Amino acid sequence: MREFTKSILSFSWAMSLFGVQQTTNLLSPAKAAKAFDSVTEATQGQFTDVLKTTFNAGDKLQQSALDMTLGMFTGEALNPNKWMRMASDAAKHSADAVTKGVQGVTSTVQQAATTATTQGAGESAGSTSRTTSPRQGWGSMPS
Amino acid sequence: MLELTKAALSFSWAMSLFGTQQLTNLVGPNDLRKPTRRANAAFYSVTQAAQTQLNDLLFGGFQIGDEVERRLVDLAYDTLTLQAFRPSYVRTVSADIVEQSRDTLRVLTSAENARLAWQELKNNYEVFNLVKSSSSLLNIPSGGKGFNLGEAIKTAYGLGEYPDLWAVEGLGHDYAMTFFARWGKKQPVRGILTDGQASNLPDKSLTMMHAGLGLAFAEQLMIRITPYSDADEVRGVLSEFVMLVKNNSRDGYEGAAYESLGLLTRFWHAQIVNIVGQHISEVEPQAADYFWHGTGRAYYFLPIYFVPGLLSPWSAIEREAPNEVALLNMIAGLAWATAIVNVRQPTIMENFLKYHGEDVARTPAFSNGVMSALIMGIDITPGDVYIADFLRYTPASRDKKTEELWNRLVGRPGRLAVNHYHPVLRKHRRLGEVFRYQDLSALVAGLEGGKRLHA
Secondary structure, X not given: OHHHHHHHHHHHHHHHHHHHHHHHHOXXXXXXXXXXXXXXXXXXXXXXXXXXXXXXXXXXXXXXXXXXXXXXXXXXXXXXXXXXXXXXXXXXXXXXXXXXXXXHHHHHHHHHHHHHHHHHHHHHHHHHHHHHOOOOOOOOOOO | OHHHHHHHHHXXXXXXXXXXXXXXXXXOOOOOOOOOHHHHHHHHHHHHHHHOOOOHHXXXXXXXXXXHHHHHHHHHHHHHOOHHHOHHHHHHHHHHXXXXXXXXXXXXXXXXXXXXXXXXXXXHHHHHXXXXXXXXXXXXXXXXXXXXXHHHHHHHHHOOOOHHXXXXXXXXXXXXXXXXXXXXXXXXXXXXXXXXXXXXXXHHHHHHHHHHHHHHHHHHHHOOOOOOOOHHHHHHHHHHHHHHHHHHOOOOOHHHHHHHHHHHHHHHOHHHHHHHHHHHHHHXXXXXXXXXXXXXXXXXXXXXXXXXXXXOHHHHHXXXXXXXXXXHHHHHHXXXXXXXXXXXXHHHHHHHHHHHHHHHOOOXXXXXXXXXXXXXXXHHOOOOHHHHHHHHOOOOOOOHXXXXXXXXXXXXXXXXHHHHHHHHHHHOOOHHHHHOOOOHHHHHHHHOOOXXXXX
């Protein structure tokens, strides 16, 4: 728990300073965008498959929405094809996310079932080995 | 501006999902014995990514704030678990506070001490900048295309005595990085400092070129591990580092490259120092001493100890060294940096000895660090006037004790190192050996068939 508290505080401190850094980077937008991308990429690297898909779906959607908003000024927003494409992309990505989510839940349930079965078998094996060798067992392991 | 807006939106979205991910990591941990391990690892990776985007000032701010936060968390937990009320704990903390306050008061209450502290700070900052901006100082083309190593070495030496040393270290790093494209494609990287353009490198540049080479390797490899990586993963990365050093260094100079692993790890990845220290001794036992020497050198440049007198790196290494051998190497590494960074103003070293001489005299490591630094310095810049003046220096203070400490810890060992040990180490091409703590007299005697020279 001590390490966890330190991790949260380090993370919060780094993010606060990253905000300050990005404010100073505003003078060179390309550098600021690159810095955002770099941290976003590292964050994405921590996601499970389901969250990765969700991230991609949401990201795509908000980027398209931004393009459309700016398109108001250029007339692009009036193009029905654009709207259709955006809606179908959003639907596709959402479906992907849901599929990945269902797959994730299914595999977790399967994994839990397998673990329970193995543990059951392991416990009986453990009791056998305990009778033969009292040093083996399920006690805490050195970290 | 559109790209920036998109990047900012992606970042915000990623951060929102990161919160969800961390919640999942905590609710359903992989390992019930270490329930926060996955969440800690994720926080660490993202924190590292953010940290690498900070400029020097903010990076310094991050390190100082982070260190303070960590100590406060420790204190809070120790108080909650009643450990903070144990007499030994109270004694250690009080002694640290008293020692530190004495140092700070010493700097703040004497004009001469404040002037020397200011000079030391300027030296420290100058060195940091010389290494960091070597590519612009030496006109190294971005991407490394058309890199002319011979010209770059000439330009580095053209900067004059003192800057040349640091510029050569930066050059070693930048030159090694030009091979990174090949390395990134998993193609074998061999002979960086033995073949091609490097085959014509002057001997005098080799120690710090190897230090720079090690810095480049460590920089690229250490980002692959976290404090939560498996032992196999850590050992794999360290084996790759050792292999790269062996395949790209000249015989007798590997130590300089190994030492940089400690420097970089302590500077950028403080949380994995002990893990790396533990595994490097299994992967390559020879490299362990160099590693700890490098961590000692890093303490001199850490932002939290950057301002002389505020916090003492000497107390910190005593607190943080995991064992006696590591401590000796760390003391030698820190002495190494203190001596060479301030070689142009021997009064800084004299002032240091005046207040801390008795403490550092308890082990031979301090003198060893000073000797190694001077050997390396005179090797990089033959006939260096600053080193010659440093060795001729007699303490200005009328204090007999300081004078005796100077002669015993710096003057006599320094002259012996430069006049007698250096020529032997150069002749036998064993200059990489000075990047760790060891009995130099025994080393030289071994190389010369048993003749021992004493300070």
